[in-house]
Amino acid sequence: MSFASPTVSFALSAIRVPNLRARNKSLKNSGFYSGSVSCQQKAFAENVLQNKAPFSSVGPKLVRQLAMSSPGSLRVHQTKEDLVSSLSEEIKSAIAAGPAIPGNSREKIAVAVSGGSLPGLLKAAVARDLRSFANLDKALWIMVDERAVPRNHPESNYRAVSEALSGVVPPDQILGVPEEALSESTDSIALKYEQLLRSKGISPSDIALALLGMGEDGHTASLFPRTWASAVDVSGTRFYVGVDDSPKAPPRRITLTLSAINAAHKRVFVVTGRNKATAVNHIFQEGNSQRLPAGLVQNAIWLVDEEAVSGLKKD
Numbered sequence: 445m446s447f448a449s450p451t452v453s454f455a456l457s458a459i460r461v462p463n464l465r466a467r468n469k470s471l472k473n474s475g476f477y478s479g480s481v482s483c484q485q486k487a488f489a490e491n492v493l494q495n496k497a498p499f500s501s502v503g504p505k506l507v508r509q510l511a512m513s514s515p516g517s518l519r520v521h522q523t524k525e526d527l528v529s530s531l532s533e534e535i536k537s538a539i540a541a542g543p544a545i546p547g548n549s550r551e552k553i554a555v556a557v558s559g560g561s562l563p564g565l566l567k568a569a570v571a572r573d574l575r576s577f578a579n580l581d582k583a584l585w586i587m588v589d590e591r592a593v594p595r596n597h598p599e600s601n602y603r604a605v606s607e608a609l610s611g612v613v614p615p616d617q618i619l620g621v622p623e624e625a626l627s628e629s630t631d632s633i634a635l636k637y638e639q640l641l642r643s644k645g646i647s648p649s650d651i652a653l654a655l656l657g658m659g660e661d662g663h664t665a666s667l668f669p670r671t672w673a674s675a676v677d678v679s680g681t682r683f684y685v686g687v688d689d690s691p692k693a694p695p696r697r698i699t700l701t702l703s704a705i706n707a708a709h710k711r712v713f714v715v716t717g718r719n720k721a722t723a724v725n726h727i728f729q730e731g732n733s734q735r736l737p738a739g740l741v742q743n744a745i746w747l748v749d750e751e752a753v754s755g756l757k758k759d
């Protein structure tokens with residue numbers, strides 16, 4: 445059976461951005477590369493519902509939601525400086541407009557940050573202009589995912605995020621996984637982190653902004669292509685789950701569930717490099733977004749560089 449590819453609203457040439465500052469105004473309103481719901485996505489949903497597709501454990505409600513959703517829009521940047529500037533703007537607007545954490549009078553907003561290259565880009569955004577953005581310390585900073593390692597470990601996302609926000613956000617506003625739980629099962633670590641966040645009044649829909657990365661295999665957070673179904677919370681009640689077999693080291697992790705990511709107020713991907721081009725192509729041009737965890741994130745803003753979209757065909 446063949447299906448139409450998702451429609452692409454703009455030719456790639458139309459969204460090449462010579463210089464971010466030069467076309468600052470148009471950035472907000474036009475020139476985005478939008479994915480859309482395809483016949484293929486709907487057919488996939490039907491297949492899943494009939495237990496014909498590999499992700500039959502996902503659950504009909506989520507599948508229906510995914511069939512109706514779009515991966516979002518791409519914003520292409522020519523330079524790292526422009527990309528960092530866009531990231532900075534997204535953080536500022538999320539903190540200014542995001543939902544308040546109920547019952548928390550001090551920190552108003554929750555921002556979730558991924559590992560990988562994101563903390564480094566966050567650090568660059570802080571150095572560029574976020575340092576003077578007073579509201580940065582009004583946020584509680586939480587982990588999109590975390591590796592089961594001590595906080596001072598080189599692989600710790602908490603360590604990387606703390607370094608990025610050092611001197612700007614008080615350390616007690618960066619919420620890491622309780623270290624005493626690290627020797628327990630990953631699911632127990634996930635539950636304890638979830639309890640910590642809930643004790644601060646945070647639930648998934650209170651996340652003002654989820655900052656996401658994507659691996660070249662299309663994973664996001666610690667939701668990997670071959671294993672993500674087990675990290676999807678069918679009941680929609682879990683915030684984080686444990687992962688024991690992450691193909692990206694280290695293998696033991698916790699991650700926001702797909703439902704929790706999609707419940708966040710705003711989702712922003714930052715994706716750079718030619719090694720991501722195939723996955724970007726699958727998500728935005730080949731109509732295969734539902735096969736990759738990153739493509740299952742709904743209505744995200746994708747801040748990318750030219751290399752990451754080098755696989756997209758120009759119309």
Ligand SMILES: O=C(O)[C@H](O)[C@@H](O)[C@H](O)[C@H](O)COP(=O)(O)O
Pocket residue numbers: 558559560561562588589590601656657658659663664665666692
């Ligand atoms: O491993 C982690 O902690 C992540 O949160 C992971 O999902 C990461 O964001 C991607 O692997 C992209 O990493 P890069 O940005 O380094 O390519």
